[in-house]
Amino acid sequence: MKGPAPNSLQALVEALRVLPGVGPKSAQRMAYHLLQHDREGARRLGDALRGAADGVRHCARCNTFTESELCELCRDERRDASLLCVVETPADQVMIEQTMAYRGQYFVLMGRLSPLDGVGPREIHLDRLLARATDPEMGGPVQEVIVATNFTSEGEATAHYIGEMLKARGLKVSRLARGVPVGGELEYVDAGTIARAVMDRRSV
Numbered sequence: 001m002k003g004p005a006p007n008s009l010q011a012l013v014e015a016l017r018v019l020p021g022v023g024p025k026s027a028q029r030m031a032y033h034l035l036q037h038d039r040e041g042a043r044r045l046g047d048a049l050r051g052a053a054d055g056v057r058h059c060a061r062c063n064t065f066t067e068s069e070l071c072e073l074c075r076d077e078r079r080d081a082s083l084l085c086v087v088e089t090p091a092d093q094v095m096i097e098q099t100m101a102y103r104g105q106y107f108v109l110m111g112r113l114s115p116l117d118g119v120g121p122r123e124i125h126l127d128r129l130l131a132r133a134t135d136p137e138m139g140g141p142v143q144e145v146i147v148a149t150n151f152t153s154e155g156e157a158t159a160h161y162i163g164e165m166l167k168a169r170g171l172k173v174s175r176l177a178r179g180v181p182v183g184g185e186l187e188y189v190d191a192g193t194i195a196r197a198v199m200d201r202r203s204v
């Protein structure tokens with residue numbers, strides 16, 4: 001904490017560096033911008049960060065972000081409880097919802113297996129996925145699990161791991177059909193292609 005910058009400015013610059021891809025220079029630029037041109041925006045940002053950090057948690061059933069015990073989708077009794085779709089992120093879930101081709105429930109991994117980055121089965125909550133898929137009390141009974149991880153190498157490895165884990169428990173497991181390009185991330189694929197991939201899914 002040396003130099004001419006006031007302590008709270010220094011603290012702001014350091015705090016901004018928690019954002020992915022933000023180094024010391026860009027953190028400093030952001031801090032100067034907020035203080036010089038947008039005090040009101042800075043206050044809003046601060047309030048929004050505190051509100052979200054304190055208020056948002058993981059759905060007890062599907063693991064997505066929510067502000068209540070169960071998310072809206074998990075509370076919706078019109079959803080088909082026999083189908084469970086596994087996605088990497090809430091954004092992927094939104095993509096599949098937009099296709100209108102799927103009326104089952106979800107489990108959101110909040111990541112994918114990535115051993116080199118230290119992300120293993122525990123980090124993506126596969127124990128909770130297993131409980132979700134096999135425990136009728138959790139919203140089931142689930143009859144088919146559709147693995148809709150991305151078609152990247154990490155997404156495929158994750159799909160394989162999940163498939164083996166669930167098949168060992170006697171569950172029917174399917175994977176989105178090809179059509180989503182190899183290396184493709186659902187987030188960037190059009191809804192029609194995803195809808196076809198859901199309908200043409202194949203057993204694994």
Ligand SMILES: [Zn+2]
Nearest residue numbers: 059062071074
């Ligand atoms: Zn949920």
